[in-house]
Amino acid sequence: MRDFTNDHSALALNTASLGHNLDGHGAGWSPERVIDACAERGFGSIVFWRREIGSRAVAIGERARAAGLSVAGLCRTPFLTGAEAMDRQAAIDGAKSAIDMAAGLGAAVLTIVVGGVHPDTKGTEESLKILTERLGEIVPYAAERGVKLALEPLNPFYAGNRSCLTTVRDAVDICDALGAPNLGIAVDVYHVWWDSDLDAQLQRAGAGRIFGYHLCDWLAETRDVLLDRGMMGDGVADLRAIRGSVEGAGYAGPCEVEIFSAQNWWKRDPGEVLDVIVERFRALC
Template identity: 45%
Template sequence: MSTSPPDPGRLSINTATVRALWDLGQILDGCARHGIRGVSPWRDQVREMGLKAAAARIHGHGFAVTGYCRGGMFPGATPAERLAARDDNRRAVDEALELGARCLVLVVGGLPRGSKDVAGARGQVRDGIGELLDFARPREMPLAIEPLHPMYAADRACVNTIGHANDLCDELGDAGLGIALDVYHVWWDPHLEREIARAGAKRLLAFHVCDWLVPTRDLLLDRGMMGDGVIDVPAIRAAVEAQGYGGFHEVEIFSAEDWWKRPPDEVLQTCIERHQTSC
């Protein structure tokens, strides 16, 4: 599989990468200034700016919205909590449509408050995705399940492998449902290449890149820039593209003690450079 440098035009920035020092308007203007064609905004940033204003700025710059972060968090300890999650996810679908997003990324949620029943939580996730699909499919907004590293199983996502995400796609149907593959969460999986092939181009809706640092100082907020850690990002990209994935490579970095403290223009320029040398 080829690991030649990627097309520079396929770089996307997840807005979390420079969110500490810039608001959404500054991020969008900065990406445009640096010639970056893709963005993936977060709902809280869009809410702060205003949905229609955010959509107008995004469309005005001609960005591809490579994903919208995020829906999910389906499990709840009570029926009222699950109903609130359902309603919030429907709003997320409508927001993603307004922004012209290619998919709504689902971080599915972990154990309900007070629970130790991971199987039950996974059942709630399956049912929640199925119910949301009934809402999203007629509106033609694809849903992208993002498997998260097992360290997040209790609180953020009890779908932890691409194999599990594939199983959900098998059970619920491929129409309007796929996977957001983030190298940070799946690089360690011994079945990764096999499950990427199982997903195929149809299910691979988004591809997120960063790096895993050794040591990692904080499991949530110490992601590395591509090339600074142990993930073979080019090999994973090659495996994804061998299946026919032709979408963007979305840089998503949470870095409270490093990249979030640097000038955002420097961060964006580094993303551009590392996209060519380390992806």
Template identity: 40%
Template sequence: MNRYSLNQATTKYWPLEDVVAASAKAELSWIGLWREPIQEYGVEKAAQLVKDAGLQVSSLCRGGFFTATDPAERKAKIEDNRRAIDESAALGTDTLVLVSGGLPPGSRDLEGARSMVRDGLAELAPYAEERGVRLAIEPLHPMFCSDRCVVSSLGGALDLAEQFPVQQVGVIVDAYHLWWDADVYRQIERAGARICSYQVSDWTVPLPADTLLGRGMMGDGAIELRRLREACDAAGYTGPVEVEIFNQELWDAPGQEVFDLALARYQEHVA
């Protein structure tokens, strides 16, 4: 259980103080954080809260969204990512999760969008390294390619990451987004030291109308979560395993109830 980390997105409406207190009471070591609620709470204040509870931040979500054709918009996105890097450093995490961004409005140029992601990484990677932060590319399921993430496979994420030193750019292995890929185990082996995080939830059917909220609790779906975890271990990853679930029913449930269920399901299906 020293690897378990509850990403606060799993209990979206539960106050940060409660998530931190529950994690400390359960004698956990890690917690995953999201930028928007942390900015609202106060970055320095949040960093102190986590530190006082004896926890470490496994990752900060999220930066990225590099795909913009307007120069002013693109510049603004780069500056926002610099702020995200600074926030990561202030929170004491070495992992900033990046979601690349989808196609720019009206565009069908997928290769061009992926080039924008590469250019964004090139501009930010040295800045991140100076602050002890690694940019972690998260490939998303192909259904999000057009509007959210033009990086749709672990192989594609590694093709980008490998253009940079390993201490600057890595990848996220998110079970929900990658379980379907027949090549995923070979790509996990290839990833090796570039794995920054293994994130878990489950794929349930039918998906809701809002597919972004389709993640299920571990054990409720089709994913071989332990097998994927073991593959990451075999590739050399020994870091935190984050439970990150976007699910309206779970968000609407009492935070402690979801916390307890996630912990139990992690032990049963992942550890």
């Protein structure tokens, strides 16, 4: 395992950790100000959300790299399955538009949160088939533009309306089915920390298909399943063991801190949040 005690150049900020500056959350920092604050603190890379980029993908990507940061990723495609993706062509077009943005930004990876259960079906099986079929059209489009796509399984709580894809196992199954070098997975502690099958499935994925590793913590007494994530060390996830599994499978990329926390971290000064992230990352992750 890599030793981050005295070197946090592997650390990436997912800008969601500062509250997105939307919906009344966050301090209103521009992408440029977030870039500078990360660069000053020695973060190695940054991950944006589409809502922050708008039509400025190329400029923001260049700005990040000029400050010494790589753009590790972009969040995320619109849903590809479920109630919000009933129109197949619109779902595919939405994904292609996100791929274009990722290419403009120079983001290494575009994350896919797949969407929930198709309303005309029951269970997750049919929706996973729909997802796989649609990915078959999207993945080559991304490959042509040099964008890697990372399927992110979400905690099973979200299976109904956000992600019929709930485990690394199912994500690797889809990767196997499509067999494309630019299709892999993102592993987020929040979603997979409970899974005793994780290590085996990451081995199955292998280094060539792990495109991202996302960090936060699971608070034992989670008050809100969407917006009450914990800072590393404040919860019950075994962060060292999970990173051990991820790196044991060959992953050597960025460790991306992504903390949705409406009632706690989003209320704090972004500079303080970034300082705490660096400190916790070095000490605990």
